[in-house]
Amino acid sequence: MSKRALLVFNPSAGQLWNPFRANEVVTYLAGFGWTVDPAPTACARDAERLARRAVSEGYDLVIGAGGDGTLNELTQGLAGTPVPLAILPGGTTNVLARELGLPLSINGALELIPRGRAKPIDLGIANGRYFLFVCGLGFDATVTQSTDKKFKRWAGFWSLFVATFQNVVTHRPFALRIQIRDQHGNEQQLKRLAHQVMISNTETYGTGFKVATGAKFDDGVLELLIIRGRSMWEFFWRTARILLWPFSNNKLDLEHFPVTNLYVRSRRPVPVQLDGDAHGTTPVEIGIRPMALNMWVPENWSHPAAK
Numbered sequence: 001m002s003k004r005a006l007l008v009f010n011p012s013a014g015q016l017w018n019p020f021r022a023n024e025v026v027t028y029l030a031g032f033g034w035t036v037d038p039a040p041t042a043c044a045r046d047a048e049r050l051a052r053r054a055v056s057e058g059y060d061l062v063i064g065a066g067g068d069g070t071l072n073e074l075t076q077g078l079a080g081t082p083v084p085l086a087i088l089p090g091g092t093t094n095v096l097a098r099e100l101g102l103p104l105s106i107n108g109a110l111e112l113i114p115r116g117r118a119k120p121i122d123l124g125i126a127n128g129r130y131f132l133f134v135c136g137l138g139f140d141a142t143v144t145q146s147t148d149k150k151f152k153r154w155a156g157f158w159s160l161f162v163a164t165f166q167n168v169v170t171h172r173p174f175a176l177r178i179q180i181r182d183q184h185g186n187e188q189q190l191k192r193l194a195h196q197v198m199i200s201n202t203e204t205y206g207t208g209f210k211v212a213t214g215a216k217f218d219d220g221v222l223e224l225l226i227i228r229g230r231s232m233w234e235f236f237w238r239t240a241r242i243l244l245w246p247f248s249n250n251k252l253d254l255e256h257f258p259v260t261n262l263y264v265r266s267r268r269p270v271p272v273q274l275d276g277d278a279h280g281t282t283p284v285e286i287g288i289r290p291m292a293l294n295m296w297v298p299e300n301w302s303h304p305a306a307k
């Protein structure tokens, strides 16, 4: 019996994903006995609806063509179900494809689909919404909220660059109270004046910076990372050191706690982002759902961390 896949793509994502390109995918996979139904998204959050449809209609695979935002939406519908998610990359940063060691070209990723298998990974959940790789609080979420979507589509990575410089001028640190619990059930209360907090499921942040050193997306633990500091200048040089010398392991620059649950509150609302898209403000409650999503990886895939 032939296998069925739902190909979810955003037709307004520029020349990369259009019906013509989707038909190429349909034709290519038909050669391997797959029936692929193209499903263009019509509006924001539509990918989530399409993922739920794929589950209820018994599809064998969902192919997500697009950026991390599209993959995050698909995850909302696929989490906790057996239906795996394959990636055809096409976004600004492609964090997940990088982390899994998958090809960053569409053709390379496509060739892997017929010989793939499901590999479960952990998901984070923040105020009821899943994230694949990161929940960010503070500076990155401020930048995310101020980046115009149309501009982002047009300028790609550089739009984030521009928004970063716009926000550097006005950004102030946040006074946070963070309650954490680790995998052994130990609890801790942290009080921090911080510019940036990241709760990471993956090692990679943004365009390939390995910030959460040693993080694994299948170990049942999230990594809490905090960049403290009073002045913007302090934030700037700490961030520069973290990005330029990621393995220096300087605890003063970057605090690192393995966690399974945390609760963050603050007097002043702190912007929150999930996988690069804005998700309200604090307070935020975060947890982990171990092995909640099946990713589609090559048959001979092994953990990149083990290589």
Ligand SMILES: [Mg+2]
Pocket: 122, 201, 215, 216, 217, 218, 219, 220, 221, 222, 223
């Ligand atoms: Mg982990």
